[in-house]
Amino acid sequence: MGLRAILAIAERDVRSTAKDKMALFWIVAFPIFMLTMSFLLWANPMPPVTVKVGIVYEDTTVNWGNLTFTAKNITDIMKEVYVETEEGKVKVFNVVEYGNKTDEALRDLKAGKLDAVVVYLDRFSVNASYGLSAKAEIYVRGGDAYTEQVTRAVLTQFFDELSDRIAEARIEVMEQNFPEDQLPPGQKQMIVEWMKGLAWPVNTTIETVTPETLMGKAGLRGWFTIAMTGVQLLMSGLAIGATMVVEERDRKTLRRLMAAPIGPWDLLLGKTLSGLVWLGISSLVCIGYGLAWGARIYWHPLENPAHALVPVLLLMGGLMMTGLGLLISMVAKTSKGASGLATAIGFPLMFLTGIWMPKWMLPRPLRVFANCFPLTMIVDALRAVMVFDAGLEAVLPVLPWTILATLVFYGLGVLAYKVVLRRSL
Amino acid sequence: MGREVAVSVRELVKEYDGTLALRGVSFDIYKGEVFGLLGPNGAGKTTLMNILAGILLPTSGKAEVLGHDVVRESRAVRALVGFCPQETVAYEELNAMENMMFYAGLYGLPRSEAKRRSKELLEFVRLLDVAKKPVREFSGGMKRRLNLAIALINDPEVLLLDEPTTGLDPRARRDAWHYIEGLKAEGRTILLATHYMEEADRLSDRVAIMDLGRVIALDTPEALKKSVGELSVIEVHVEEASEALKEALSALSENGKILSGEDYVRLYTRDPEAVLPKAVEATLRAGAKVISVSVSEPTLEDVFLKLTGRRLE
Structure with a gap:
């Protein structure tokens, strides 16, 4: 093997690719285009749902002047419920009042104009104010399971919360009005606690915890940035391997190359080196472009040793896919055919291996396949390290299997390369 | 004292x-000689070239270049x-200089030497002025000249030229001959495969005529022509050379053999x-319109016709 010859082959290949507009499109423009689309279309956190609620007052006490808590008060509260998002405050309820016209509200619900109807039954306000059970009926629009579930959840949570607040207020009023001098010492506190037990027999709290890096746009953009890097390793790696020999054969330069004092390994290593250079450039384009859009990407190899393994993971991914590409070249007759075949194989893999689409979106058998696919392991490890800032614990478990897969894929690729080279001369 | 053999x-x-x-080809090429391989397409010239260039392995037999076995000492x-x-x-998207530098790298030439040699050779083939132009903008003749410059990048003692003028117009072909004559004058050993008899005749010291994988004649062009x-x-x-004309002139030719094309008939006497x-x-009796009639000495094409009964195409 001659280092000078290997470098000459790599340099020539890099120069040729730099002058090939189509190759540059796939290496540079395609990831930029895909990332732009993804950032604009998909890398947005789910917006909160606004529930359109119709309110009906069958309650004849709603306008009594001396009540502390009426159905109208609840409607006013509903109108002021907001959730905070990156884009600002979003209203939870869009309230439409129907007076006492229940039929009209239910007609609108059936017509799909409303998500739910809340009917405050008679004496709701007076019962709520005087410590009795205040009754309301809630109708939720069915048909769309997702909307139905969300509407139910939002309304249930709202009325649970409301109920809790009313219970709390009632207990406070009772506590203030206890004739303390007629009770044995400590008895008052015991009664208060017992009443709380009646109001909240099981006291739970629910908090939503989202992984910090996926919270908001920056995390999602980081996820897509690494996904695109994986796609480039997959698609470009396959194409580089598939066209390595057949392209020289099509150009009719192969015979002349092999008439120089170089061996098959020099050609293979020179071409692989140039392929890795372009894959590296493509990865940098993805990451740089992601960062420019504010994607959350971590890179501090001096503090986190797992980050130092990122180039190793990228190298393994590149070699693995180049090896697979070399296997593809065995059945390709022309450079265009090889490139087309690489795309035909790479494109479905992009979706079926969980590299571009999240694995949870895949059907179960495909999820098993994706979990075993070595490039997916590499991309998952890259995501864990670069988006979630995980440590070595995210990389070391997959390292043995990915190293083995790289050796096997590239090794098989070398055998295929030798066959294709022999056939081509 | 016998002449030193460069290729055996x-x-x-x-x-x-x-x-x-190839069906058992044998010959020697002496140092400093231009050795022509003349034969039609499919005669085995390119296969022989590929074996001598170390690209293909022979099924059997032996070949040596400057004392090195082409199989065991291929590199x-x-x-x-x-x-x-x-x-x-040449890679068409690159310029001439980039191509030269690339091939120099394959032969392990250090960068400075590669640059110097590339310039020299581009000057030799009169391409230095367009050294920075992409090869895709070159004419066919310019590309062949660049091919020749690339073949010389390692300053070889033995040069294998496989049909270097095929597809070139007459002027570009004569241009290429001029360079080959220049290389011969430098004392390089040249193996020239061609199917142009005029090229083999003019440039070669000796010519091996090949047909169907065999060398069917080997001598100087003069001796071969005399063999007719x-x-x-x-x-x-x-x-227009009609069948009736060919038949009539065949009757006048020695042994009845003629060489004919669309508008000519050659007969021997x-x-x-x-x-x-x-x-x-x-000719007139056959109803053909005569354009010209000439008498000349036999060519290598006539030799091929005599040996195979077919034209050299």
């Missing part, structure tokens, strides 16, 4: 999927030989003065 080929056989491309042979195949070997016999060639140019008027008369 002994009983070389090459079989591709049951087809014999050493490839380092000593300059190979110029018939296809354009003490015959003269009468060439009758007509508007020991007595041109007597046969010439008869040939003209026969």
